[in-house]
Amino acid sequence: MAFAILMLKEGEAIEIFPKVEVKITNQLNSKEGLTLHCKAKHDDLREYTIKYGDHFIFGFEPNPFLLVSLYFCSFRWPSDENLHYINIYDERRDMCLECDWIVKEGGPCTYDSDTGTFDICYAWKSTPEPSSALDGSNITNANSTMEVLLATTMVFAISSGGGEAGIIPSEVSVQIINTLDSHEDLICHCKSKEDDLGEHTITYPNFYSFKFRPNVLVESTLFFCSFRWPSNQTLHYINIYNQGRDDCTTCYWNIRERDACTYDYATPTVPTCYSWHKN
Structure with missing residues (x-):
């Protein structure tokens, strides 16, 4: 179509x-x-x-x-x-x-x-x-009634909003900052169900970032990352972006040995920190 x-x-x-x-x-x-x-x-x-x-x-x-x-x-x-x-x-x-x-x-x-x-x-x-x-014909072979309904909804949202339509998802940027107390290199590997972003080494105190566009109809977009550093080769996991949890368009993360903390630099608040997942 x-x-x-x-x-x-x-x-x-x-x-x-x-x-x-x-x-x-x-x-x-x-x-x-x-x-x-x-x-x-x-x-x-x-x-x-x-x-x-x-x-x-x-x-x-x-x-x-x-x-x-x-x-x-x-x-x-x-x-x-x-x-x-x-x-x-x-x-x-x-x-x-x-x-x-x-x-x-x-x-x-x-x-x-x-x-x-x-x-x-x-x-x-x-x-x-x-x-x-x-995968599956239920999405790619959607019937014409649903297509017309979606088109009508989109046009209405655009015409009534006076600007950008809320139904169109904004681009999300995730920025991961190496704030290890030891100042070692931070090795990260981020993935979603569909995308493998590969392994990246972040020198202290630099950052790695990636961008994507979240799902418009269902809050199902999720990226998770593993982290390790020379003095601790155990993989430390965190859900770096969960569409059902996060409402940021630029998502900042500070990575420390003990946890991962997200910040809102536009409106400074107390950071929200997450313990490492075991796997």
């Missing part, structure tokens, strides 16, 4: 949900040709090979109501014919309209508008793992 929802503003039609463009650039260190094959559930973009430094671009119209638009890609190159998979666009994770990616042997990285660099990186998956939002 394609959407082209328009809103009238002073007699002018404005497209609320514009097309998304995904750009994938070959940045293999070996400078080999990169062969890729991207798909959605109902859209096979076929196989392409791009030379080093060149890019492949595709565009589509996302689903603005159910947040189920997802494209995944496989990658291979002459010196490694194993297929490497990644969800190149997940509507519940990505807020971009122009989504830029670079691909290297170690994994793909997407552009971070806050830092101006490609520093949001993901680990390869050995098999394709489409989002659970695409």
